[in-house]
């Protein structure tokens with residue numbers, strides 16, 4: 001009897017349950033959504049000054065701070081990936097899952113889906129709030145603006161997931177993961193231009209910026225929203241983000257072992 | 267060719283240079299309950315984990331319902347249920363969701379699932395708790411849920427690793443009743459425990475694991491007959507009569523002597539001994555018949571001081 005190697009139904013069951021578990025963690029959801037919204041309000045005047053200096057007199061600052069904070073906090077989704085795995089260890093259910101008929105691939109995919117959904121929902125909420133609350137307007141056509149932002153956001157969420165999978169495979173404890181995610185978010189986010197745009201950063205930071213995933217997401221958003229360029233302008237940023245996603249997932253797949261012992265909070 | 271149940275042969279496993287299993291063989295036919303006994307650290311959990319595909323083996327064979335579990339763990343899992351020693355439940359989900367989830371993962375359809383969950387819940391006294399969050403259950407209730415989750419999908423081979431730890435008398439009875447029922451339905455059950463009366467109550471076939479090897483195997487009756495015998499114990503104030511047979515040991519109370527007389531017919535021997543005591547009966551303090559039990563057989567096998575797995579491995583290595 002030949003069994004199918006991947007059951008979408010089972011992976012879907014795992015995804016549905018994992019999403020439920022992830023959503024029950026209200027604290028993290030607040031960090032993902034309300035913290036960036038608050039930061040946008042605080043930083044908007046600064047953004048406006050910067051854009052004015054760069055010759056965008058009509059800008060209200062949202063063009064800078066909405067993508068900035070969205071990208072900065074999007075990176076925190078890497079912890080979500082890890083949490084999905086680490087907490088199963090904490091609850092003792094990881095071994096049960098492994099002893100069940102679920103294949104490793106079904107488990108990994110199932111446990112990754114919630115991060116994709118949460119990451120996408122987070123960006124959707126932040127961009128909508130940017131438009132509604134902070135008066136964000138794209139300087140190009142509306143269609144380009146919407147499609148462009150969606151394309152960059154989708155690539156960003158995938159990149160975050162890929163990095164999250166890699167971090168999950170590399171870290172042994174949830175604490176290590178959350179330190180890595182925090183450092184990655186703040187340091188790489190800052191370097192990438194999430195707080196102030198890269199061209200006002202010190203020289204060394206400008207050299208390092210292109211090596212951060214955040215830089216590419218921000219570049220994509222900036223070309224669409226601030227500079228009003230066409231969709232062709234985001235091909236490279238999106239490609240880089242997707243490459244990061246693939247690289248992270250590959251590294252994760254190479255290093256990840258179902259039998260590894262992970263330590264959640266307890 | 268036997269292609270059902272569980273068959274383990276030559277199983278070996280080391281953690282670093284600590285050899286935990288050194289060629290273990292274990293079988294459980296359909297409908298059979300195998301009590302896996304052994305001191306702390308003997309390797310019971312290691313053995314069940316390997317059989318369930320959670321840890322790797324260094325050598326040996328594991329066959330589950332005719333499937334080579336080491337080569338095709340995914341194939342073997344279709345027939346397998348495991349309640350690990352460590353509790354594994356989702357605390358923020360309801361008892362029902364916990365059960366349904368693992369039934370679904372095993373491929374059960376929505377329709378059969380509700381009935382089956384109700385059935386398993388009833389068997390383990392969880393019916394009134396189905397809507398409650400698992401995290402709000404008491405320790406014993408959690409253990410019952412944990413056990414129920416291992417059998418909700420009707421496995422053909424079931425490993426229960428200490429399912430009654432922390433359980434009250436009633437829970438214990440429920441678990442034993444469920445195990446008996448499963449065996450009656452043709453399930454091969456491997457039952458790890460430190461409570462020997464459970465093994466006697468289940469009338470399980472026993473395998474005793476010690477120092478990485480199965481040191482004894484058989485029915486409870488076999489083990490008792492082979493490794494222990496009944497005895498009559500008499501305690502005297504001072505010296506017992508010289509012509510009295512048996513082994514002399516200093517009594518628990520200073521100045522007393524314990525005489526242990528092994529026998530296959532305790533009451534016959536006792537009346538004979540008493541009749542022959544004569545005046546010595548005057549300083550006889552107490553009389554006791556020691557019936558052989560699984561516990562005495564077990565202690566004879568693994569050593570009175572519970573030569574634990576680790577100590578025994580050290581001894582064996584020396």
Ligand SMILES: Nc1ncnc2c1ncn2[C@@H]1O[C@H](COP(=O)(O)OP(=O)(O)OP(=O)(O)O)[C@@H](O)[C@H]1O
Nearest residue numbers: 281286304305306307308309310311312313575576
């Ligand atoms: N992951 C591990 N790494 C190293 N040593 C281990 C590991 N797991 C178990 N051991 C060792 O292997 C031996 C057997 O452990 P195991 O858990 O299988 O014993 P057990 O018979 O189930 O004991 P208990 O009755 O206490 O549950 C012990 O000495 C233990 O310290």
Ligand SMILES: [Mg+2]
Nearest residue numbers: 310311312351
């Ligand atoms: Mg154990």
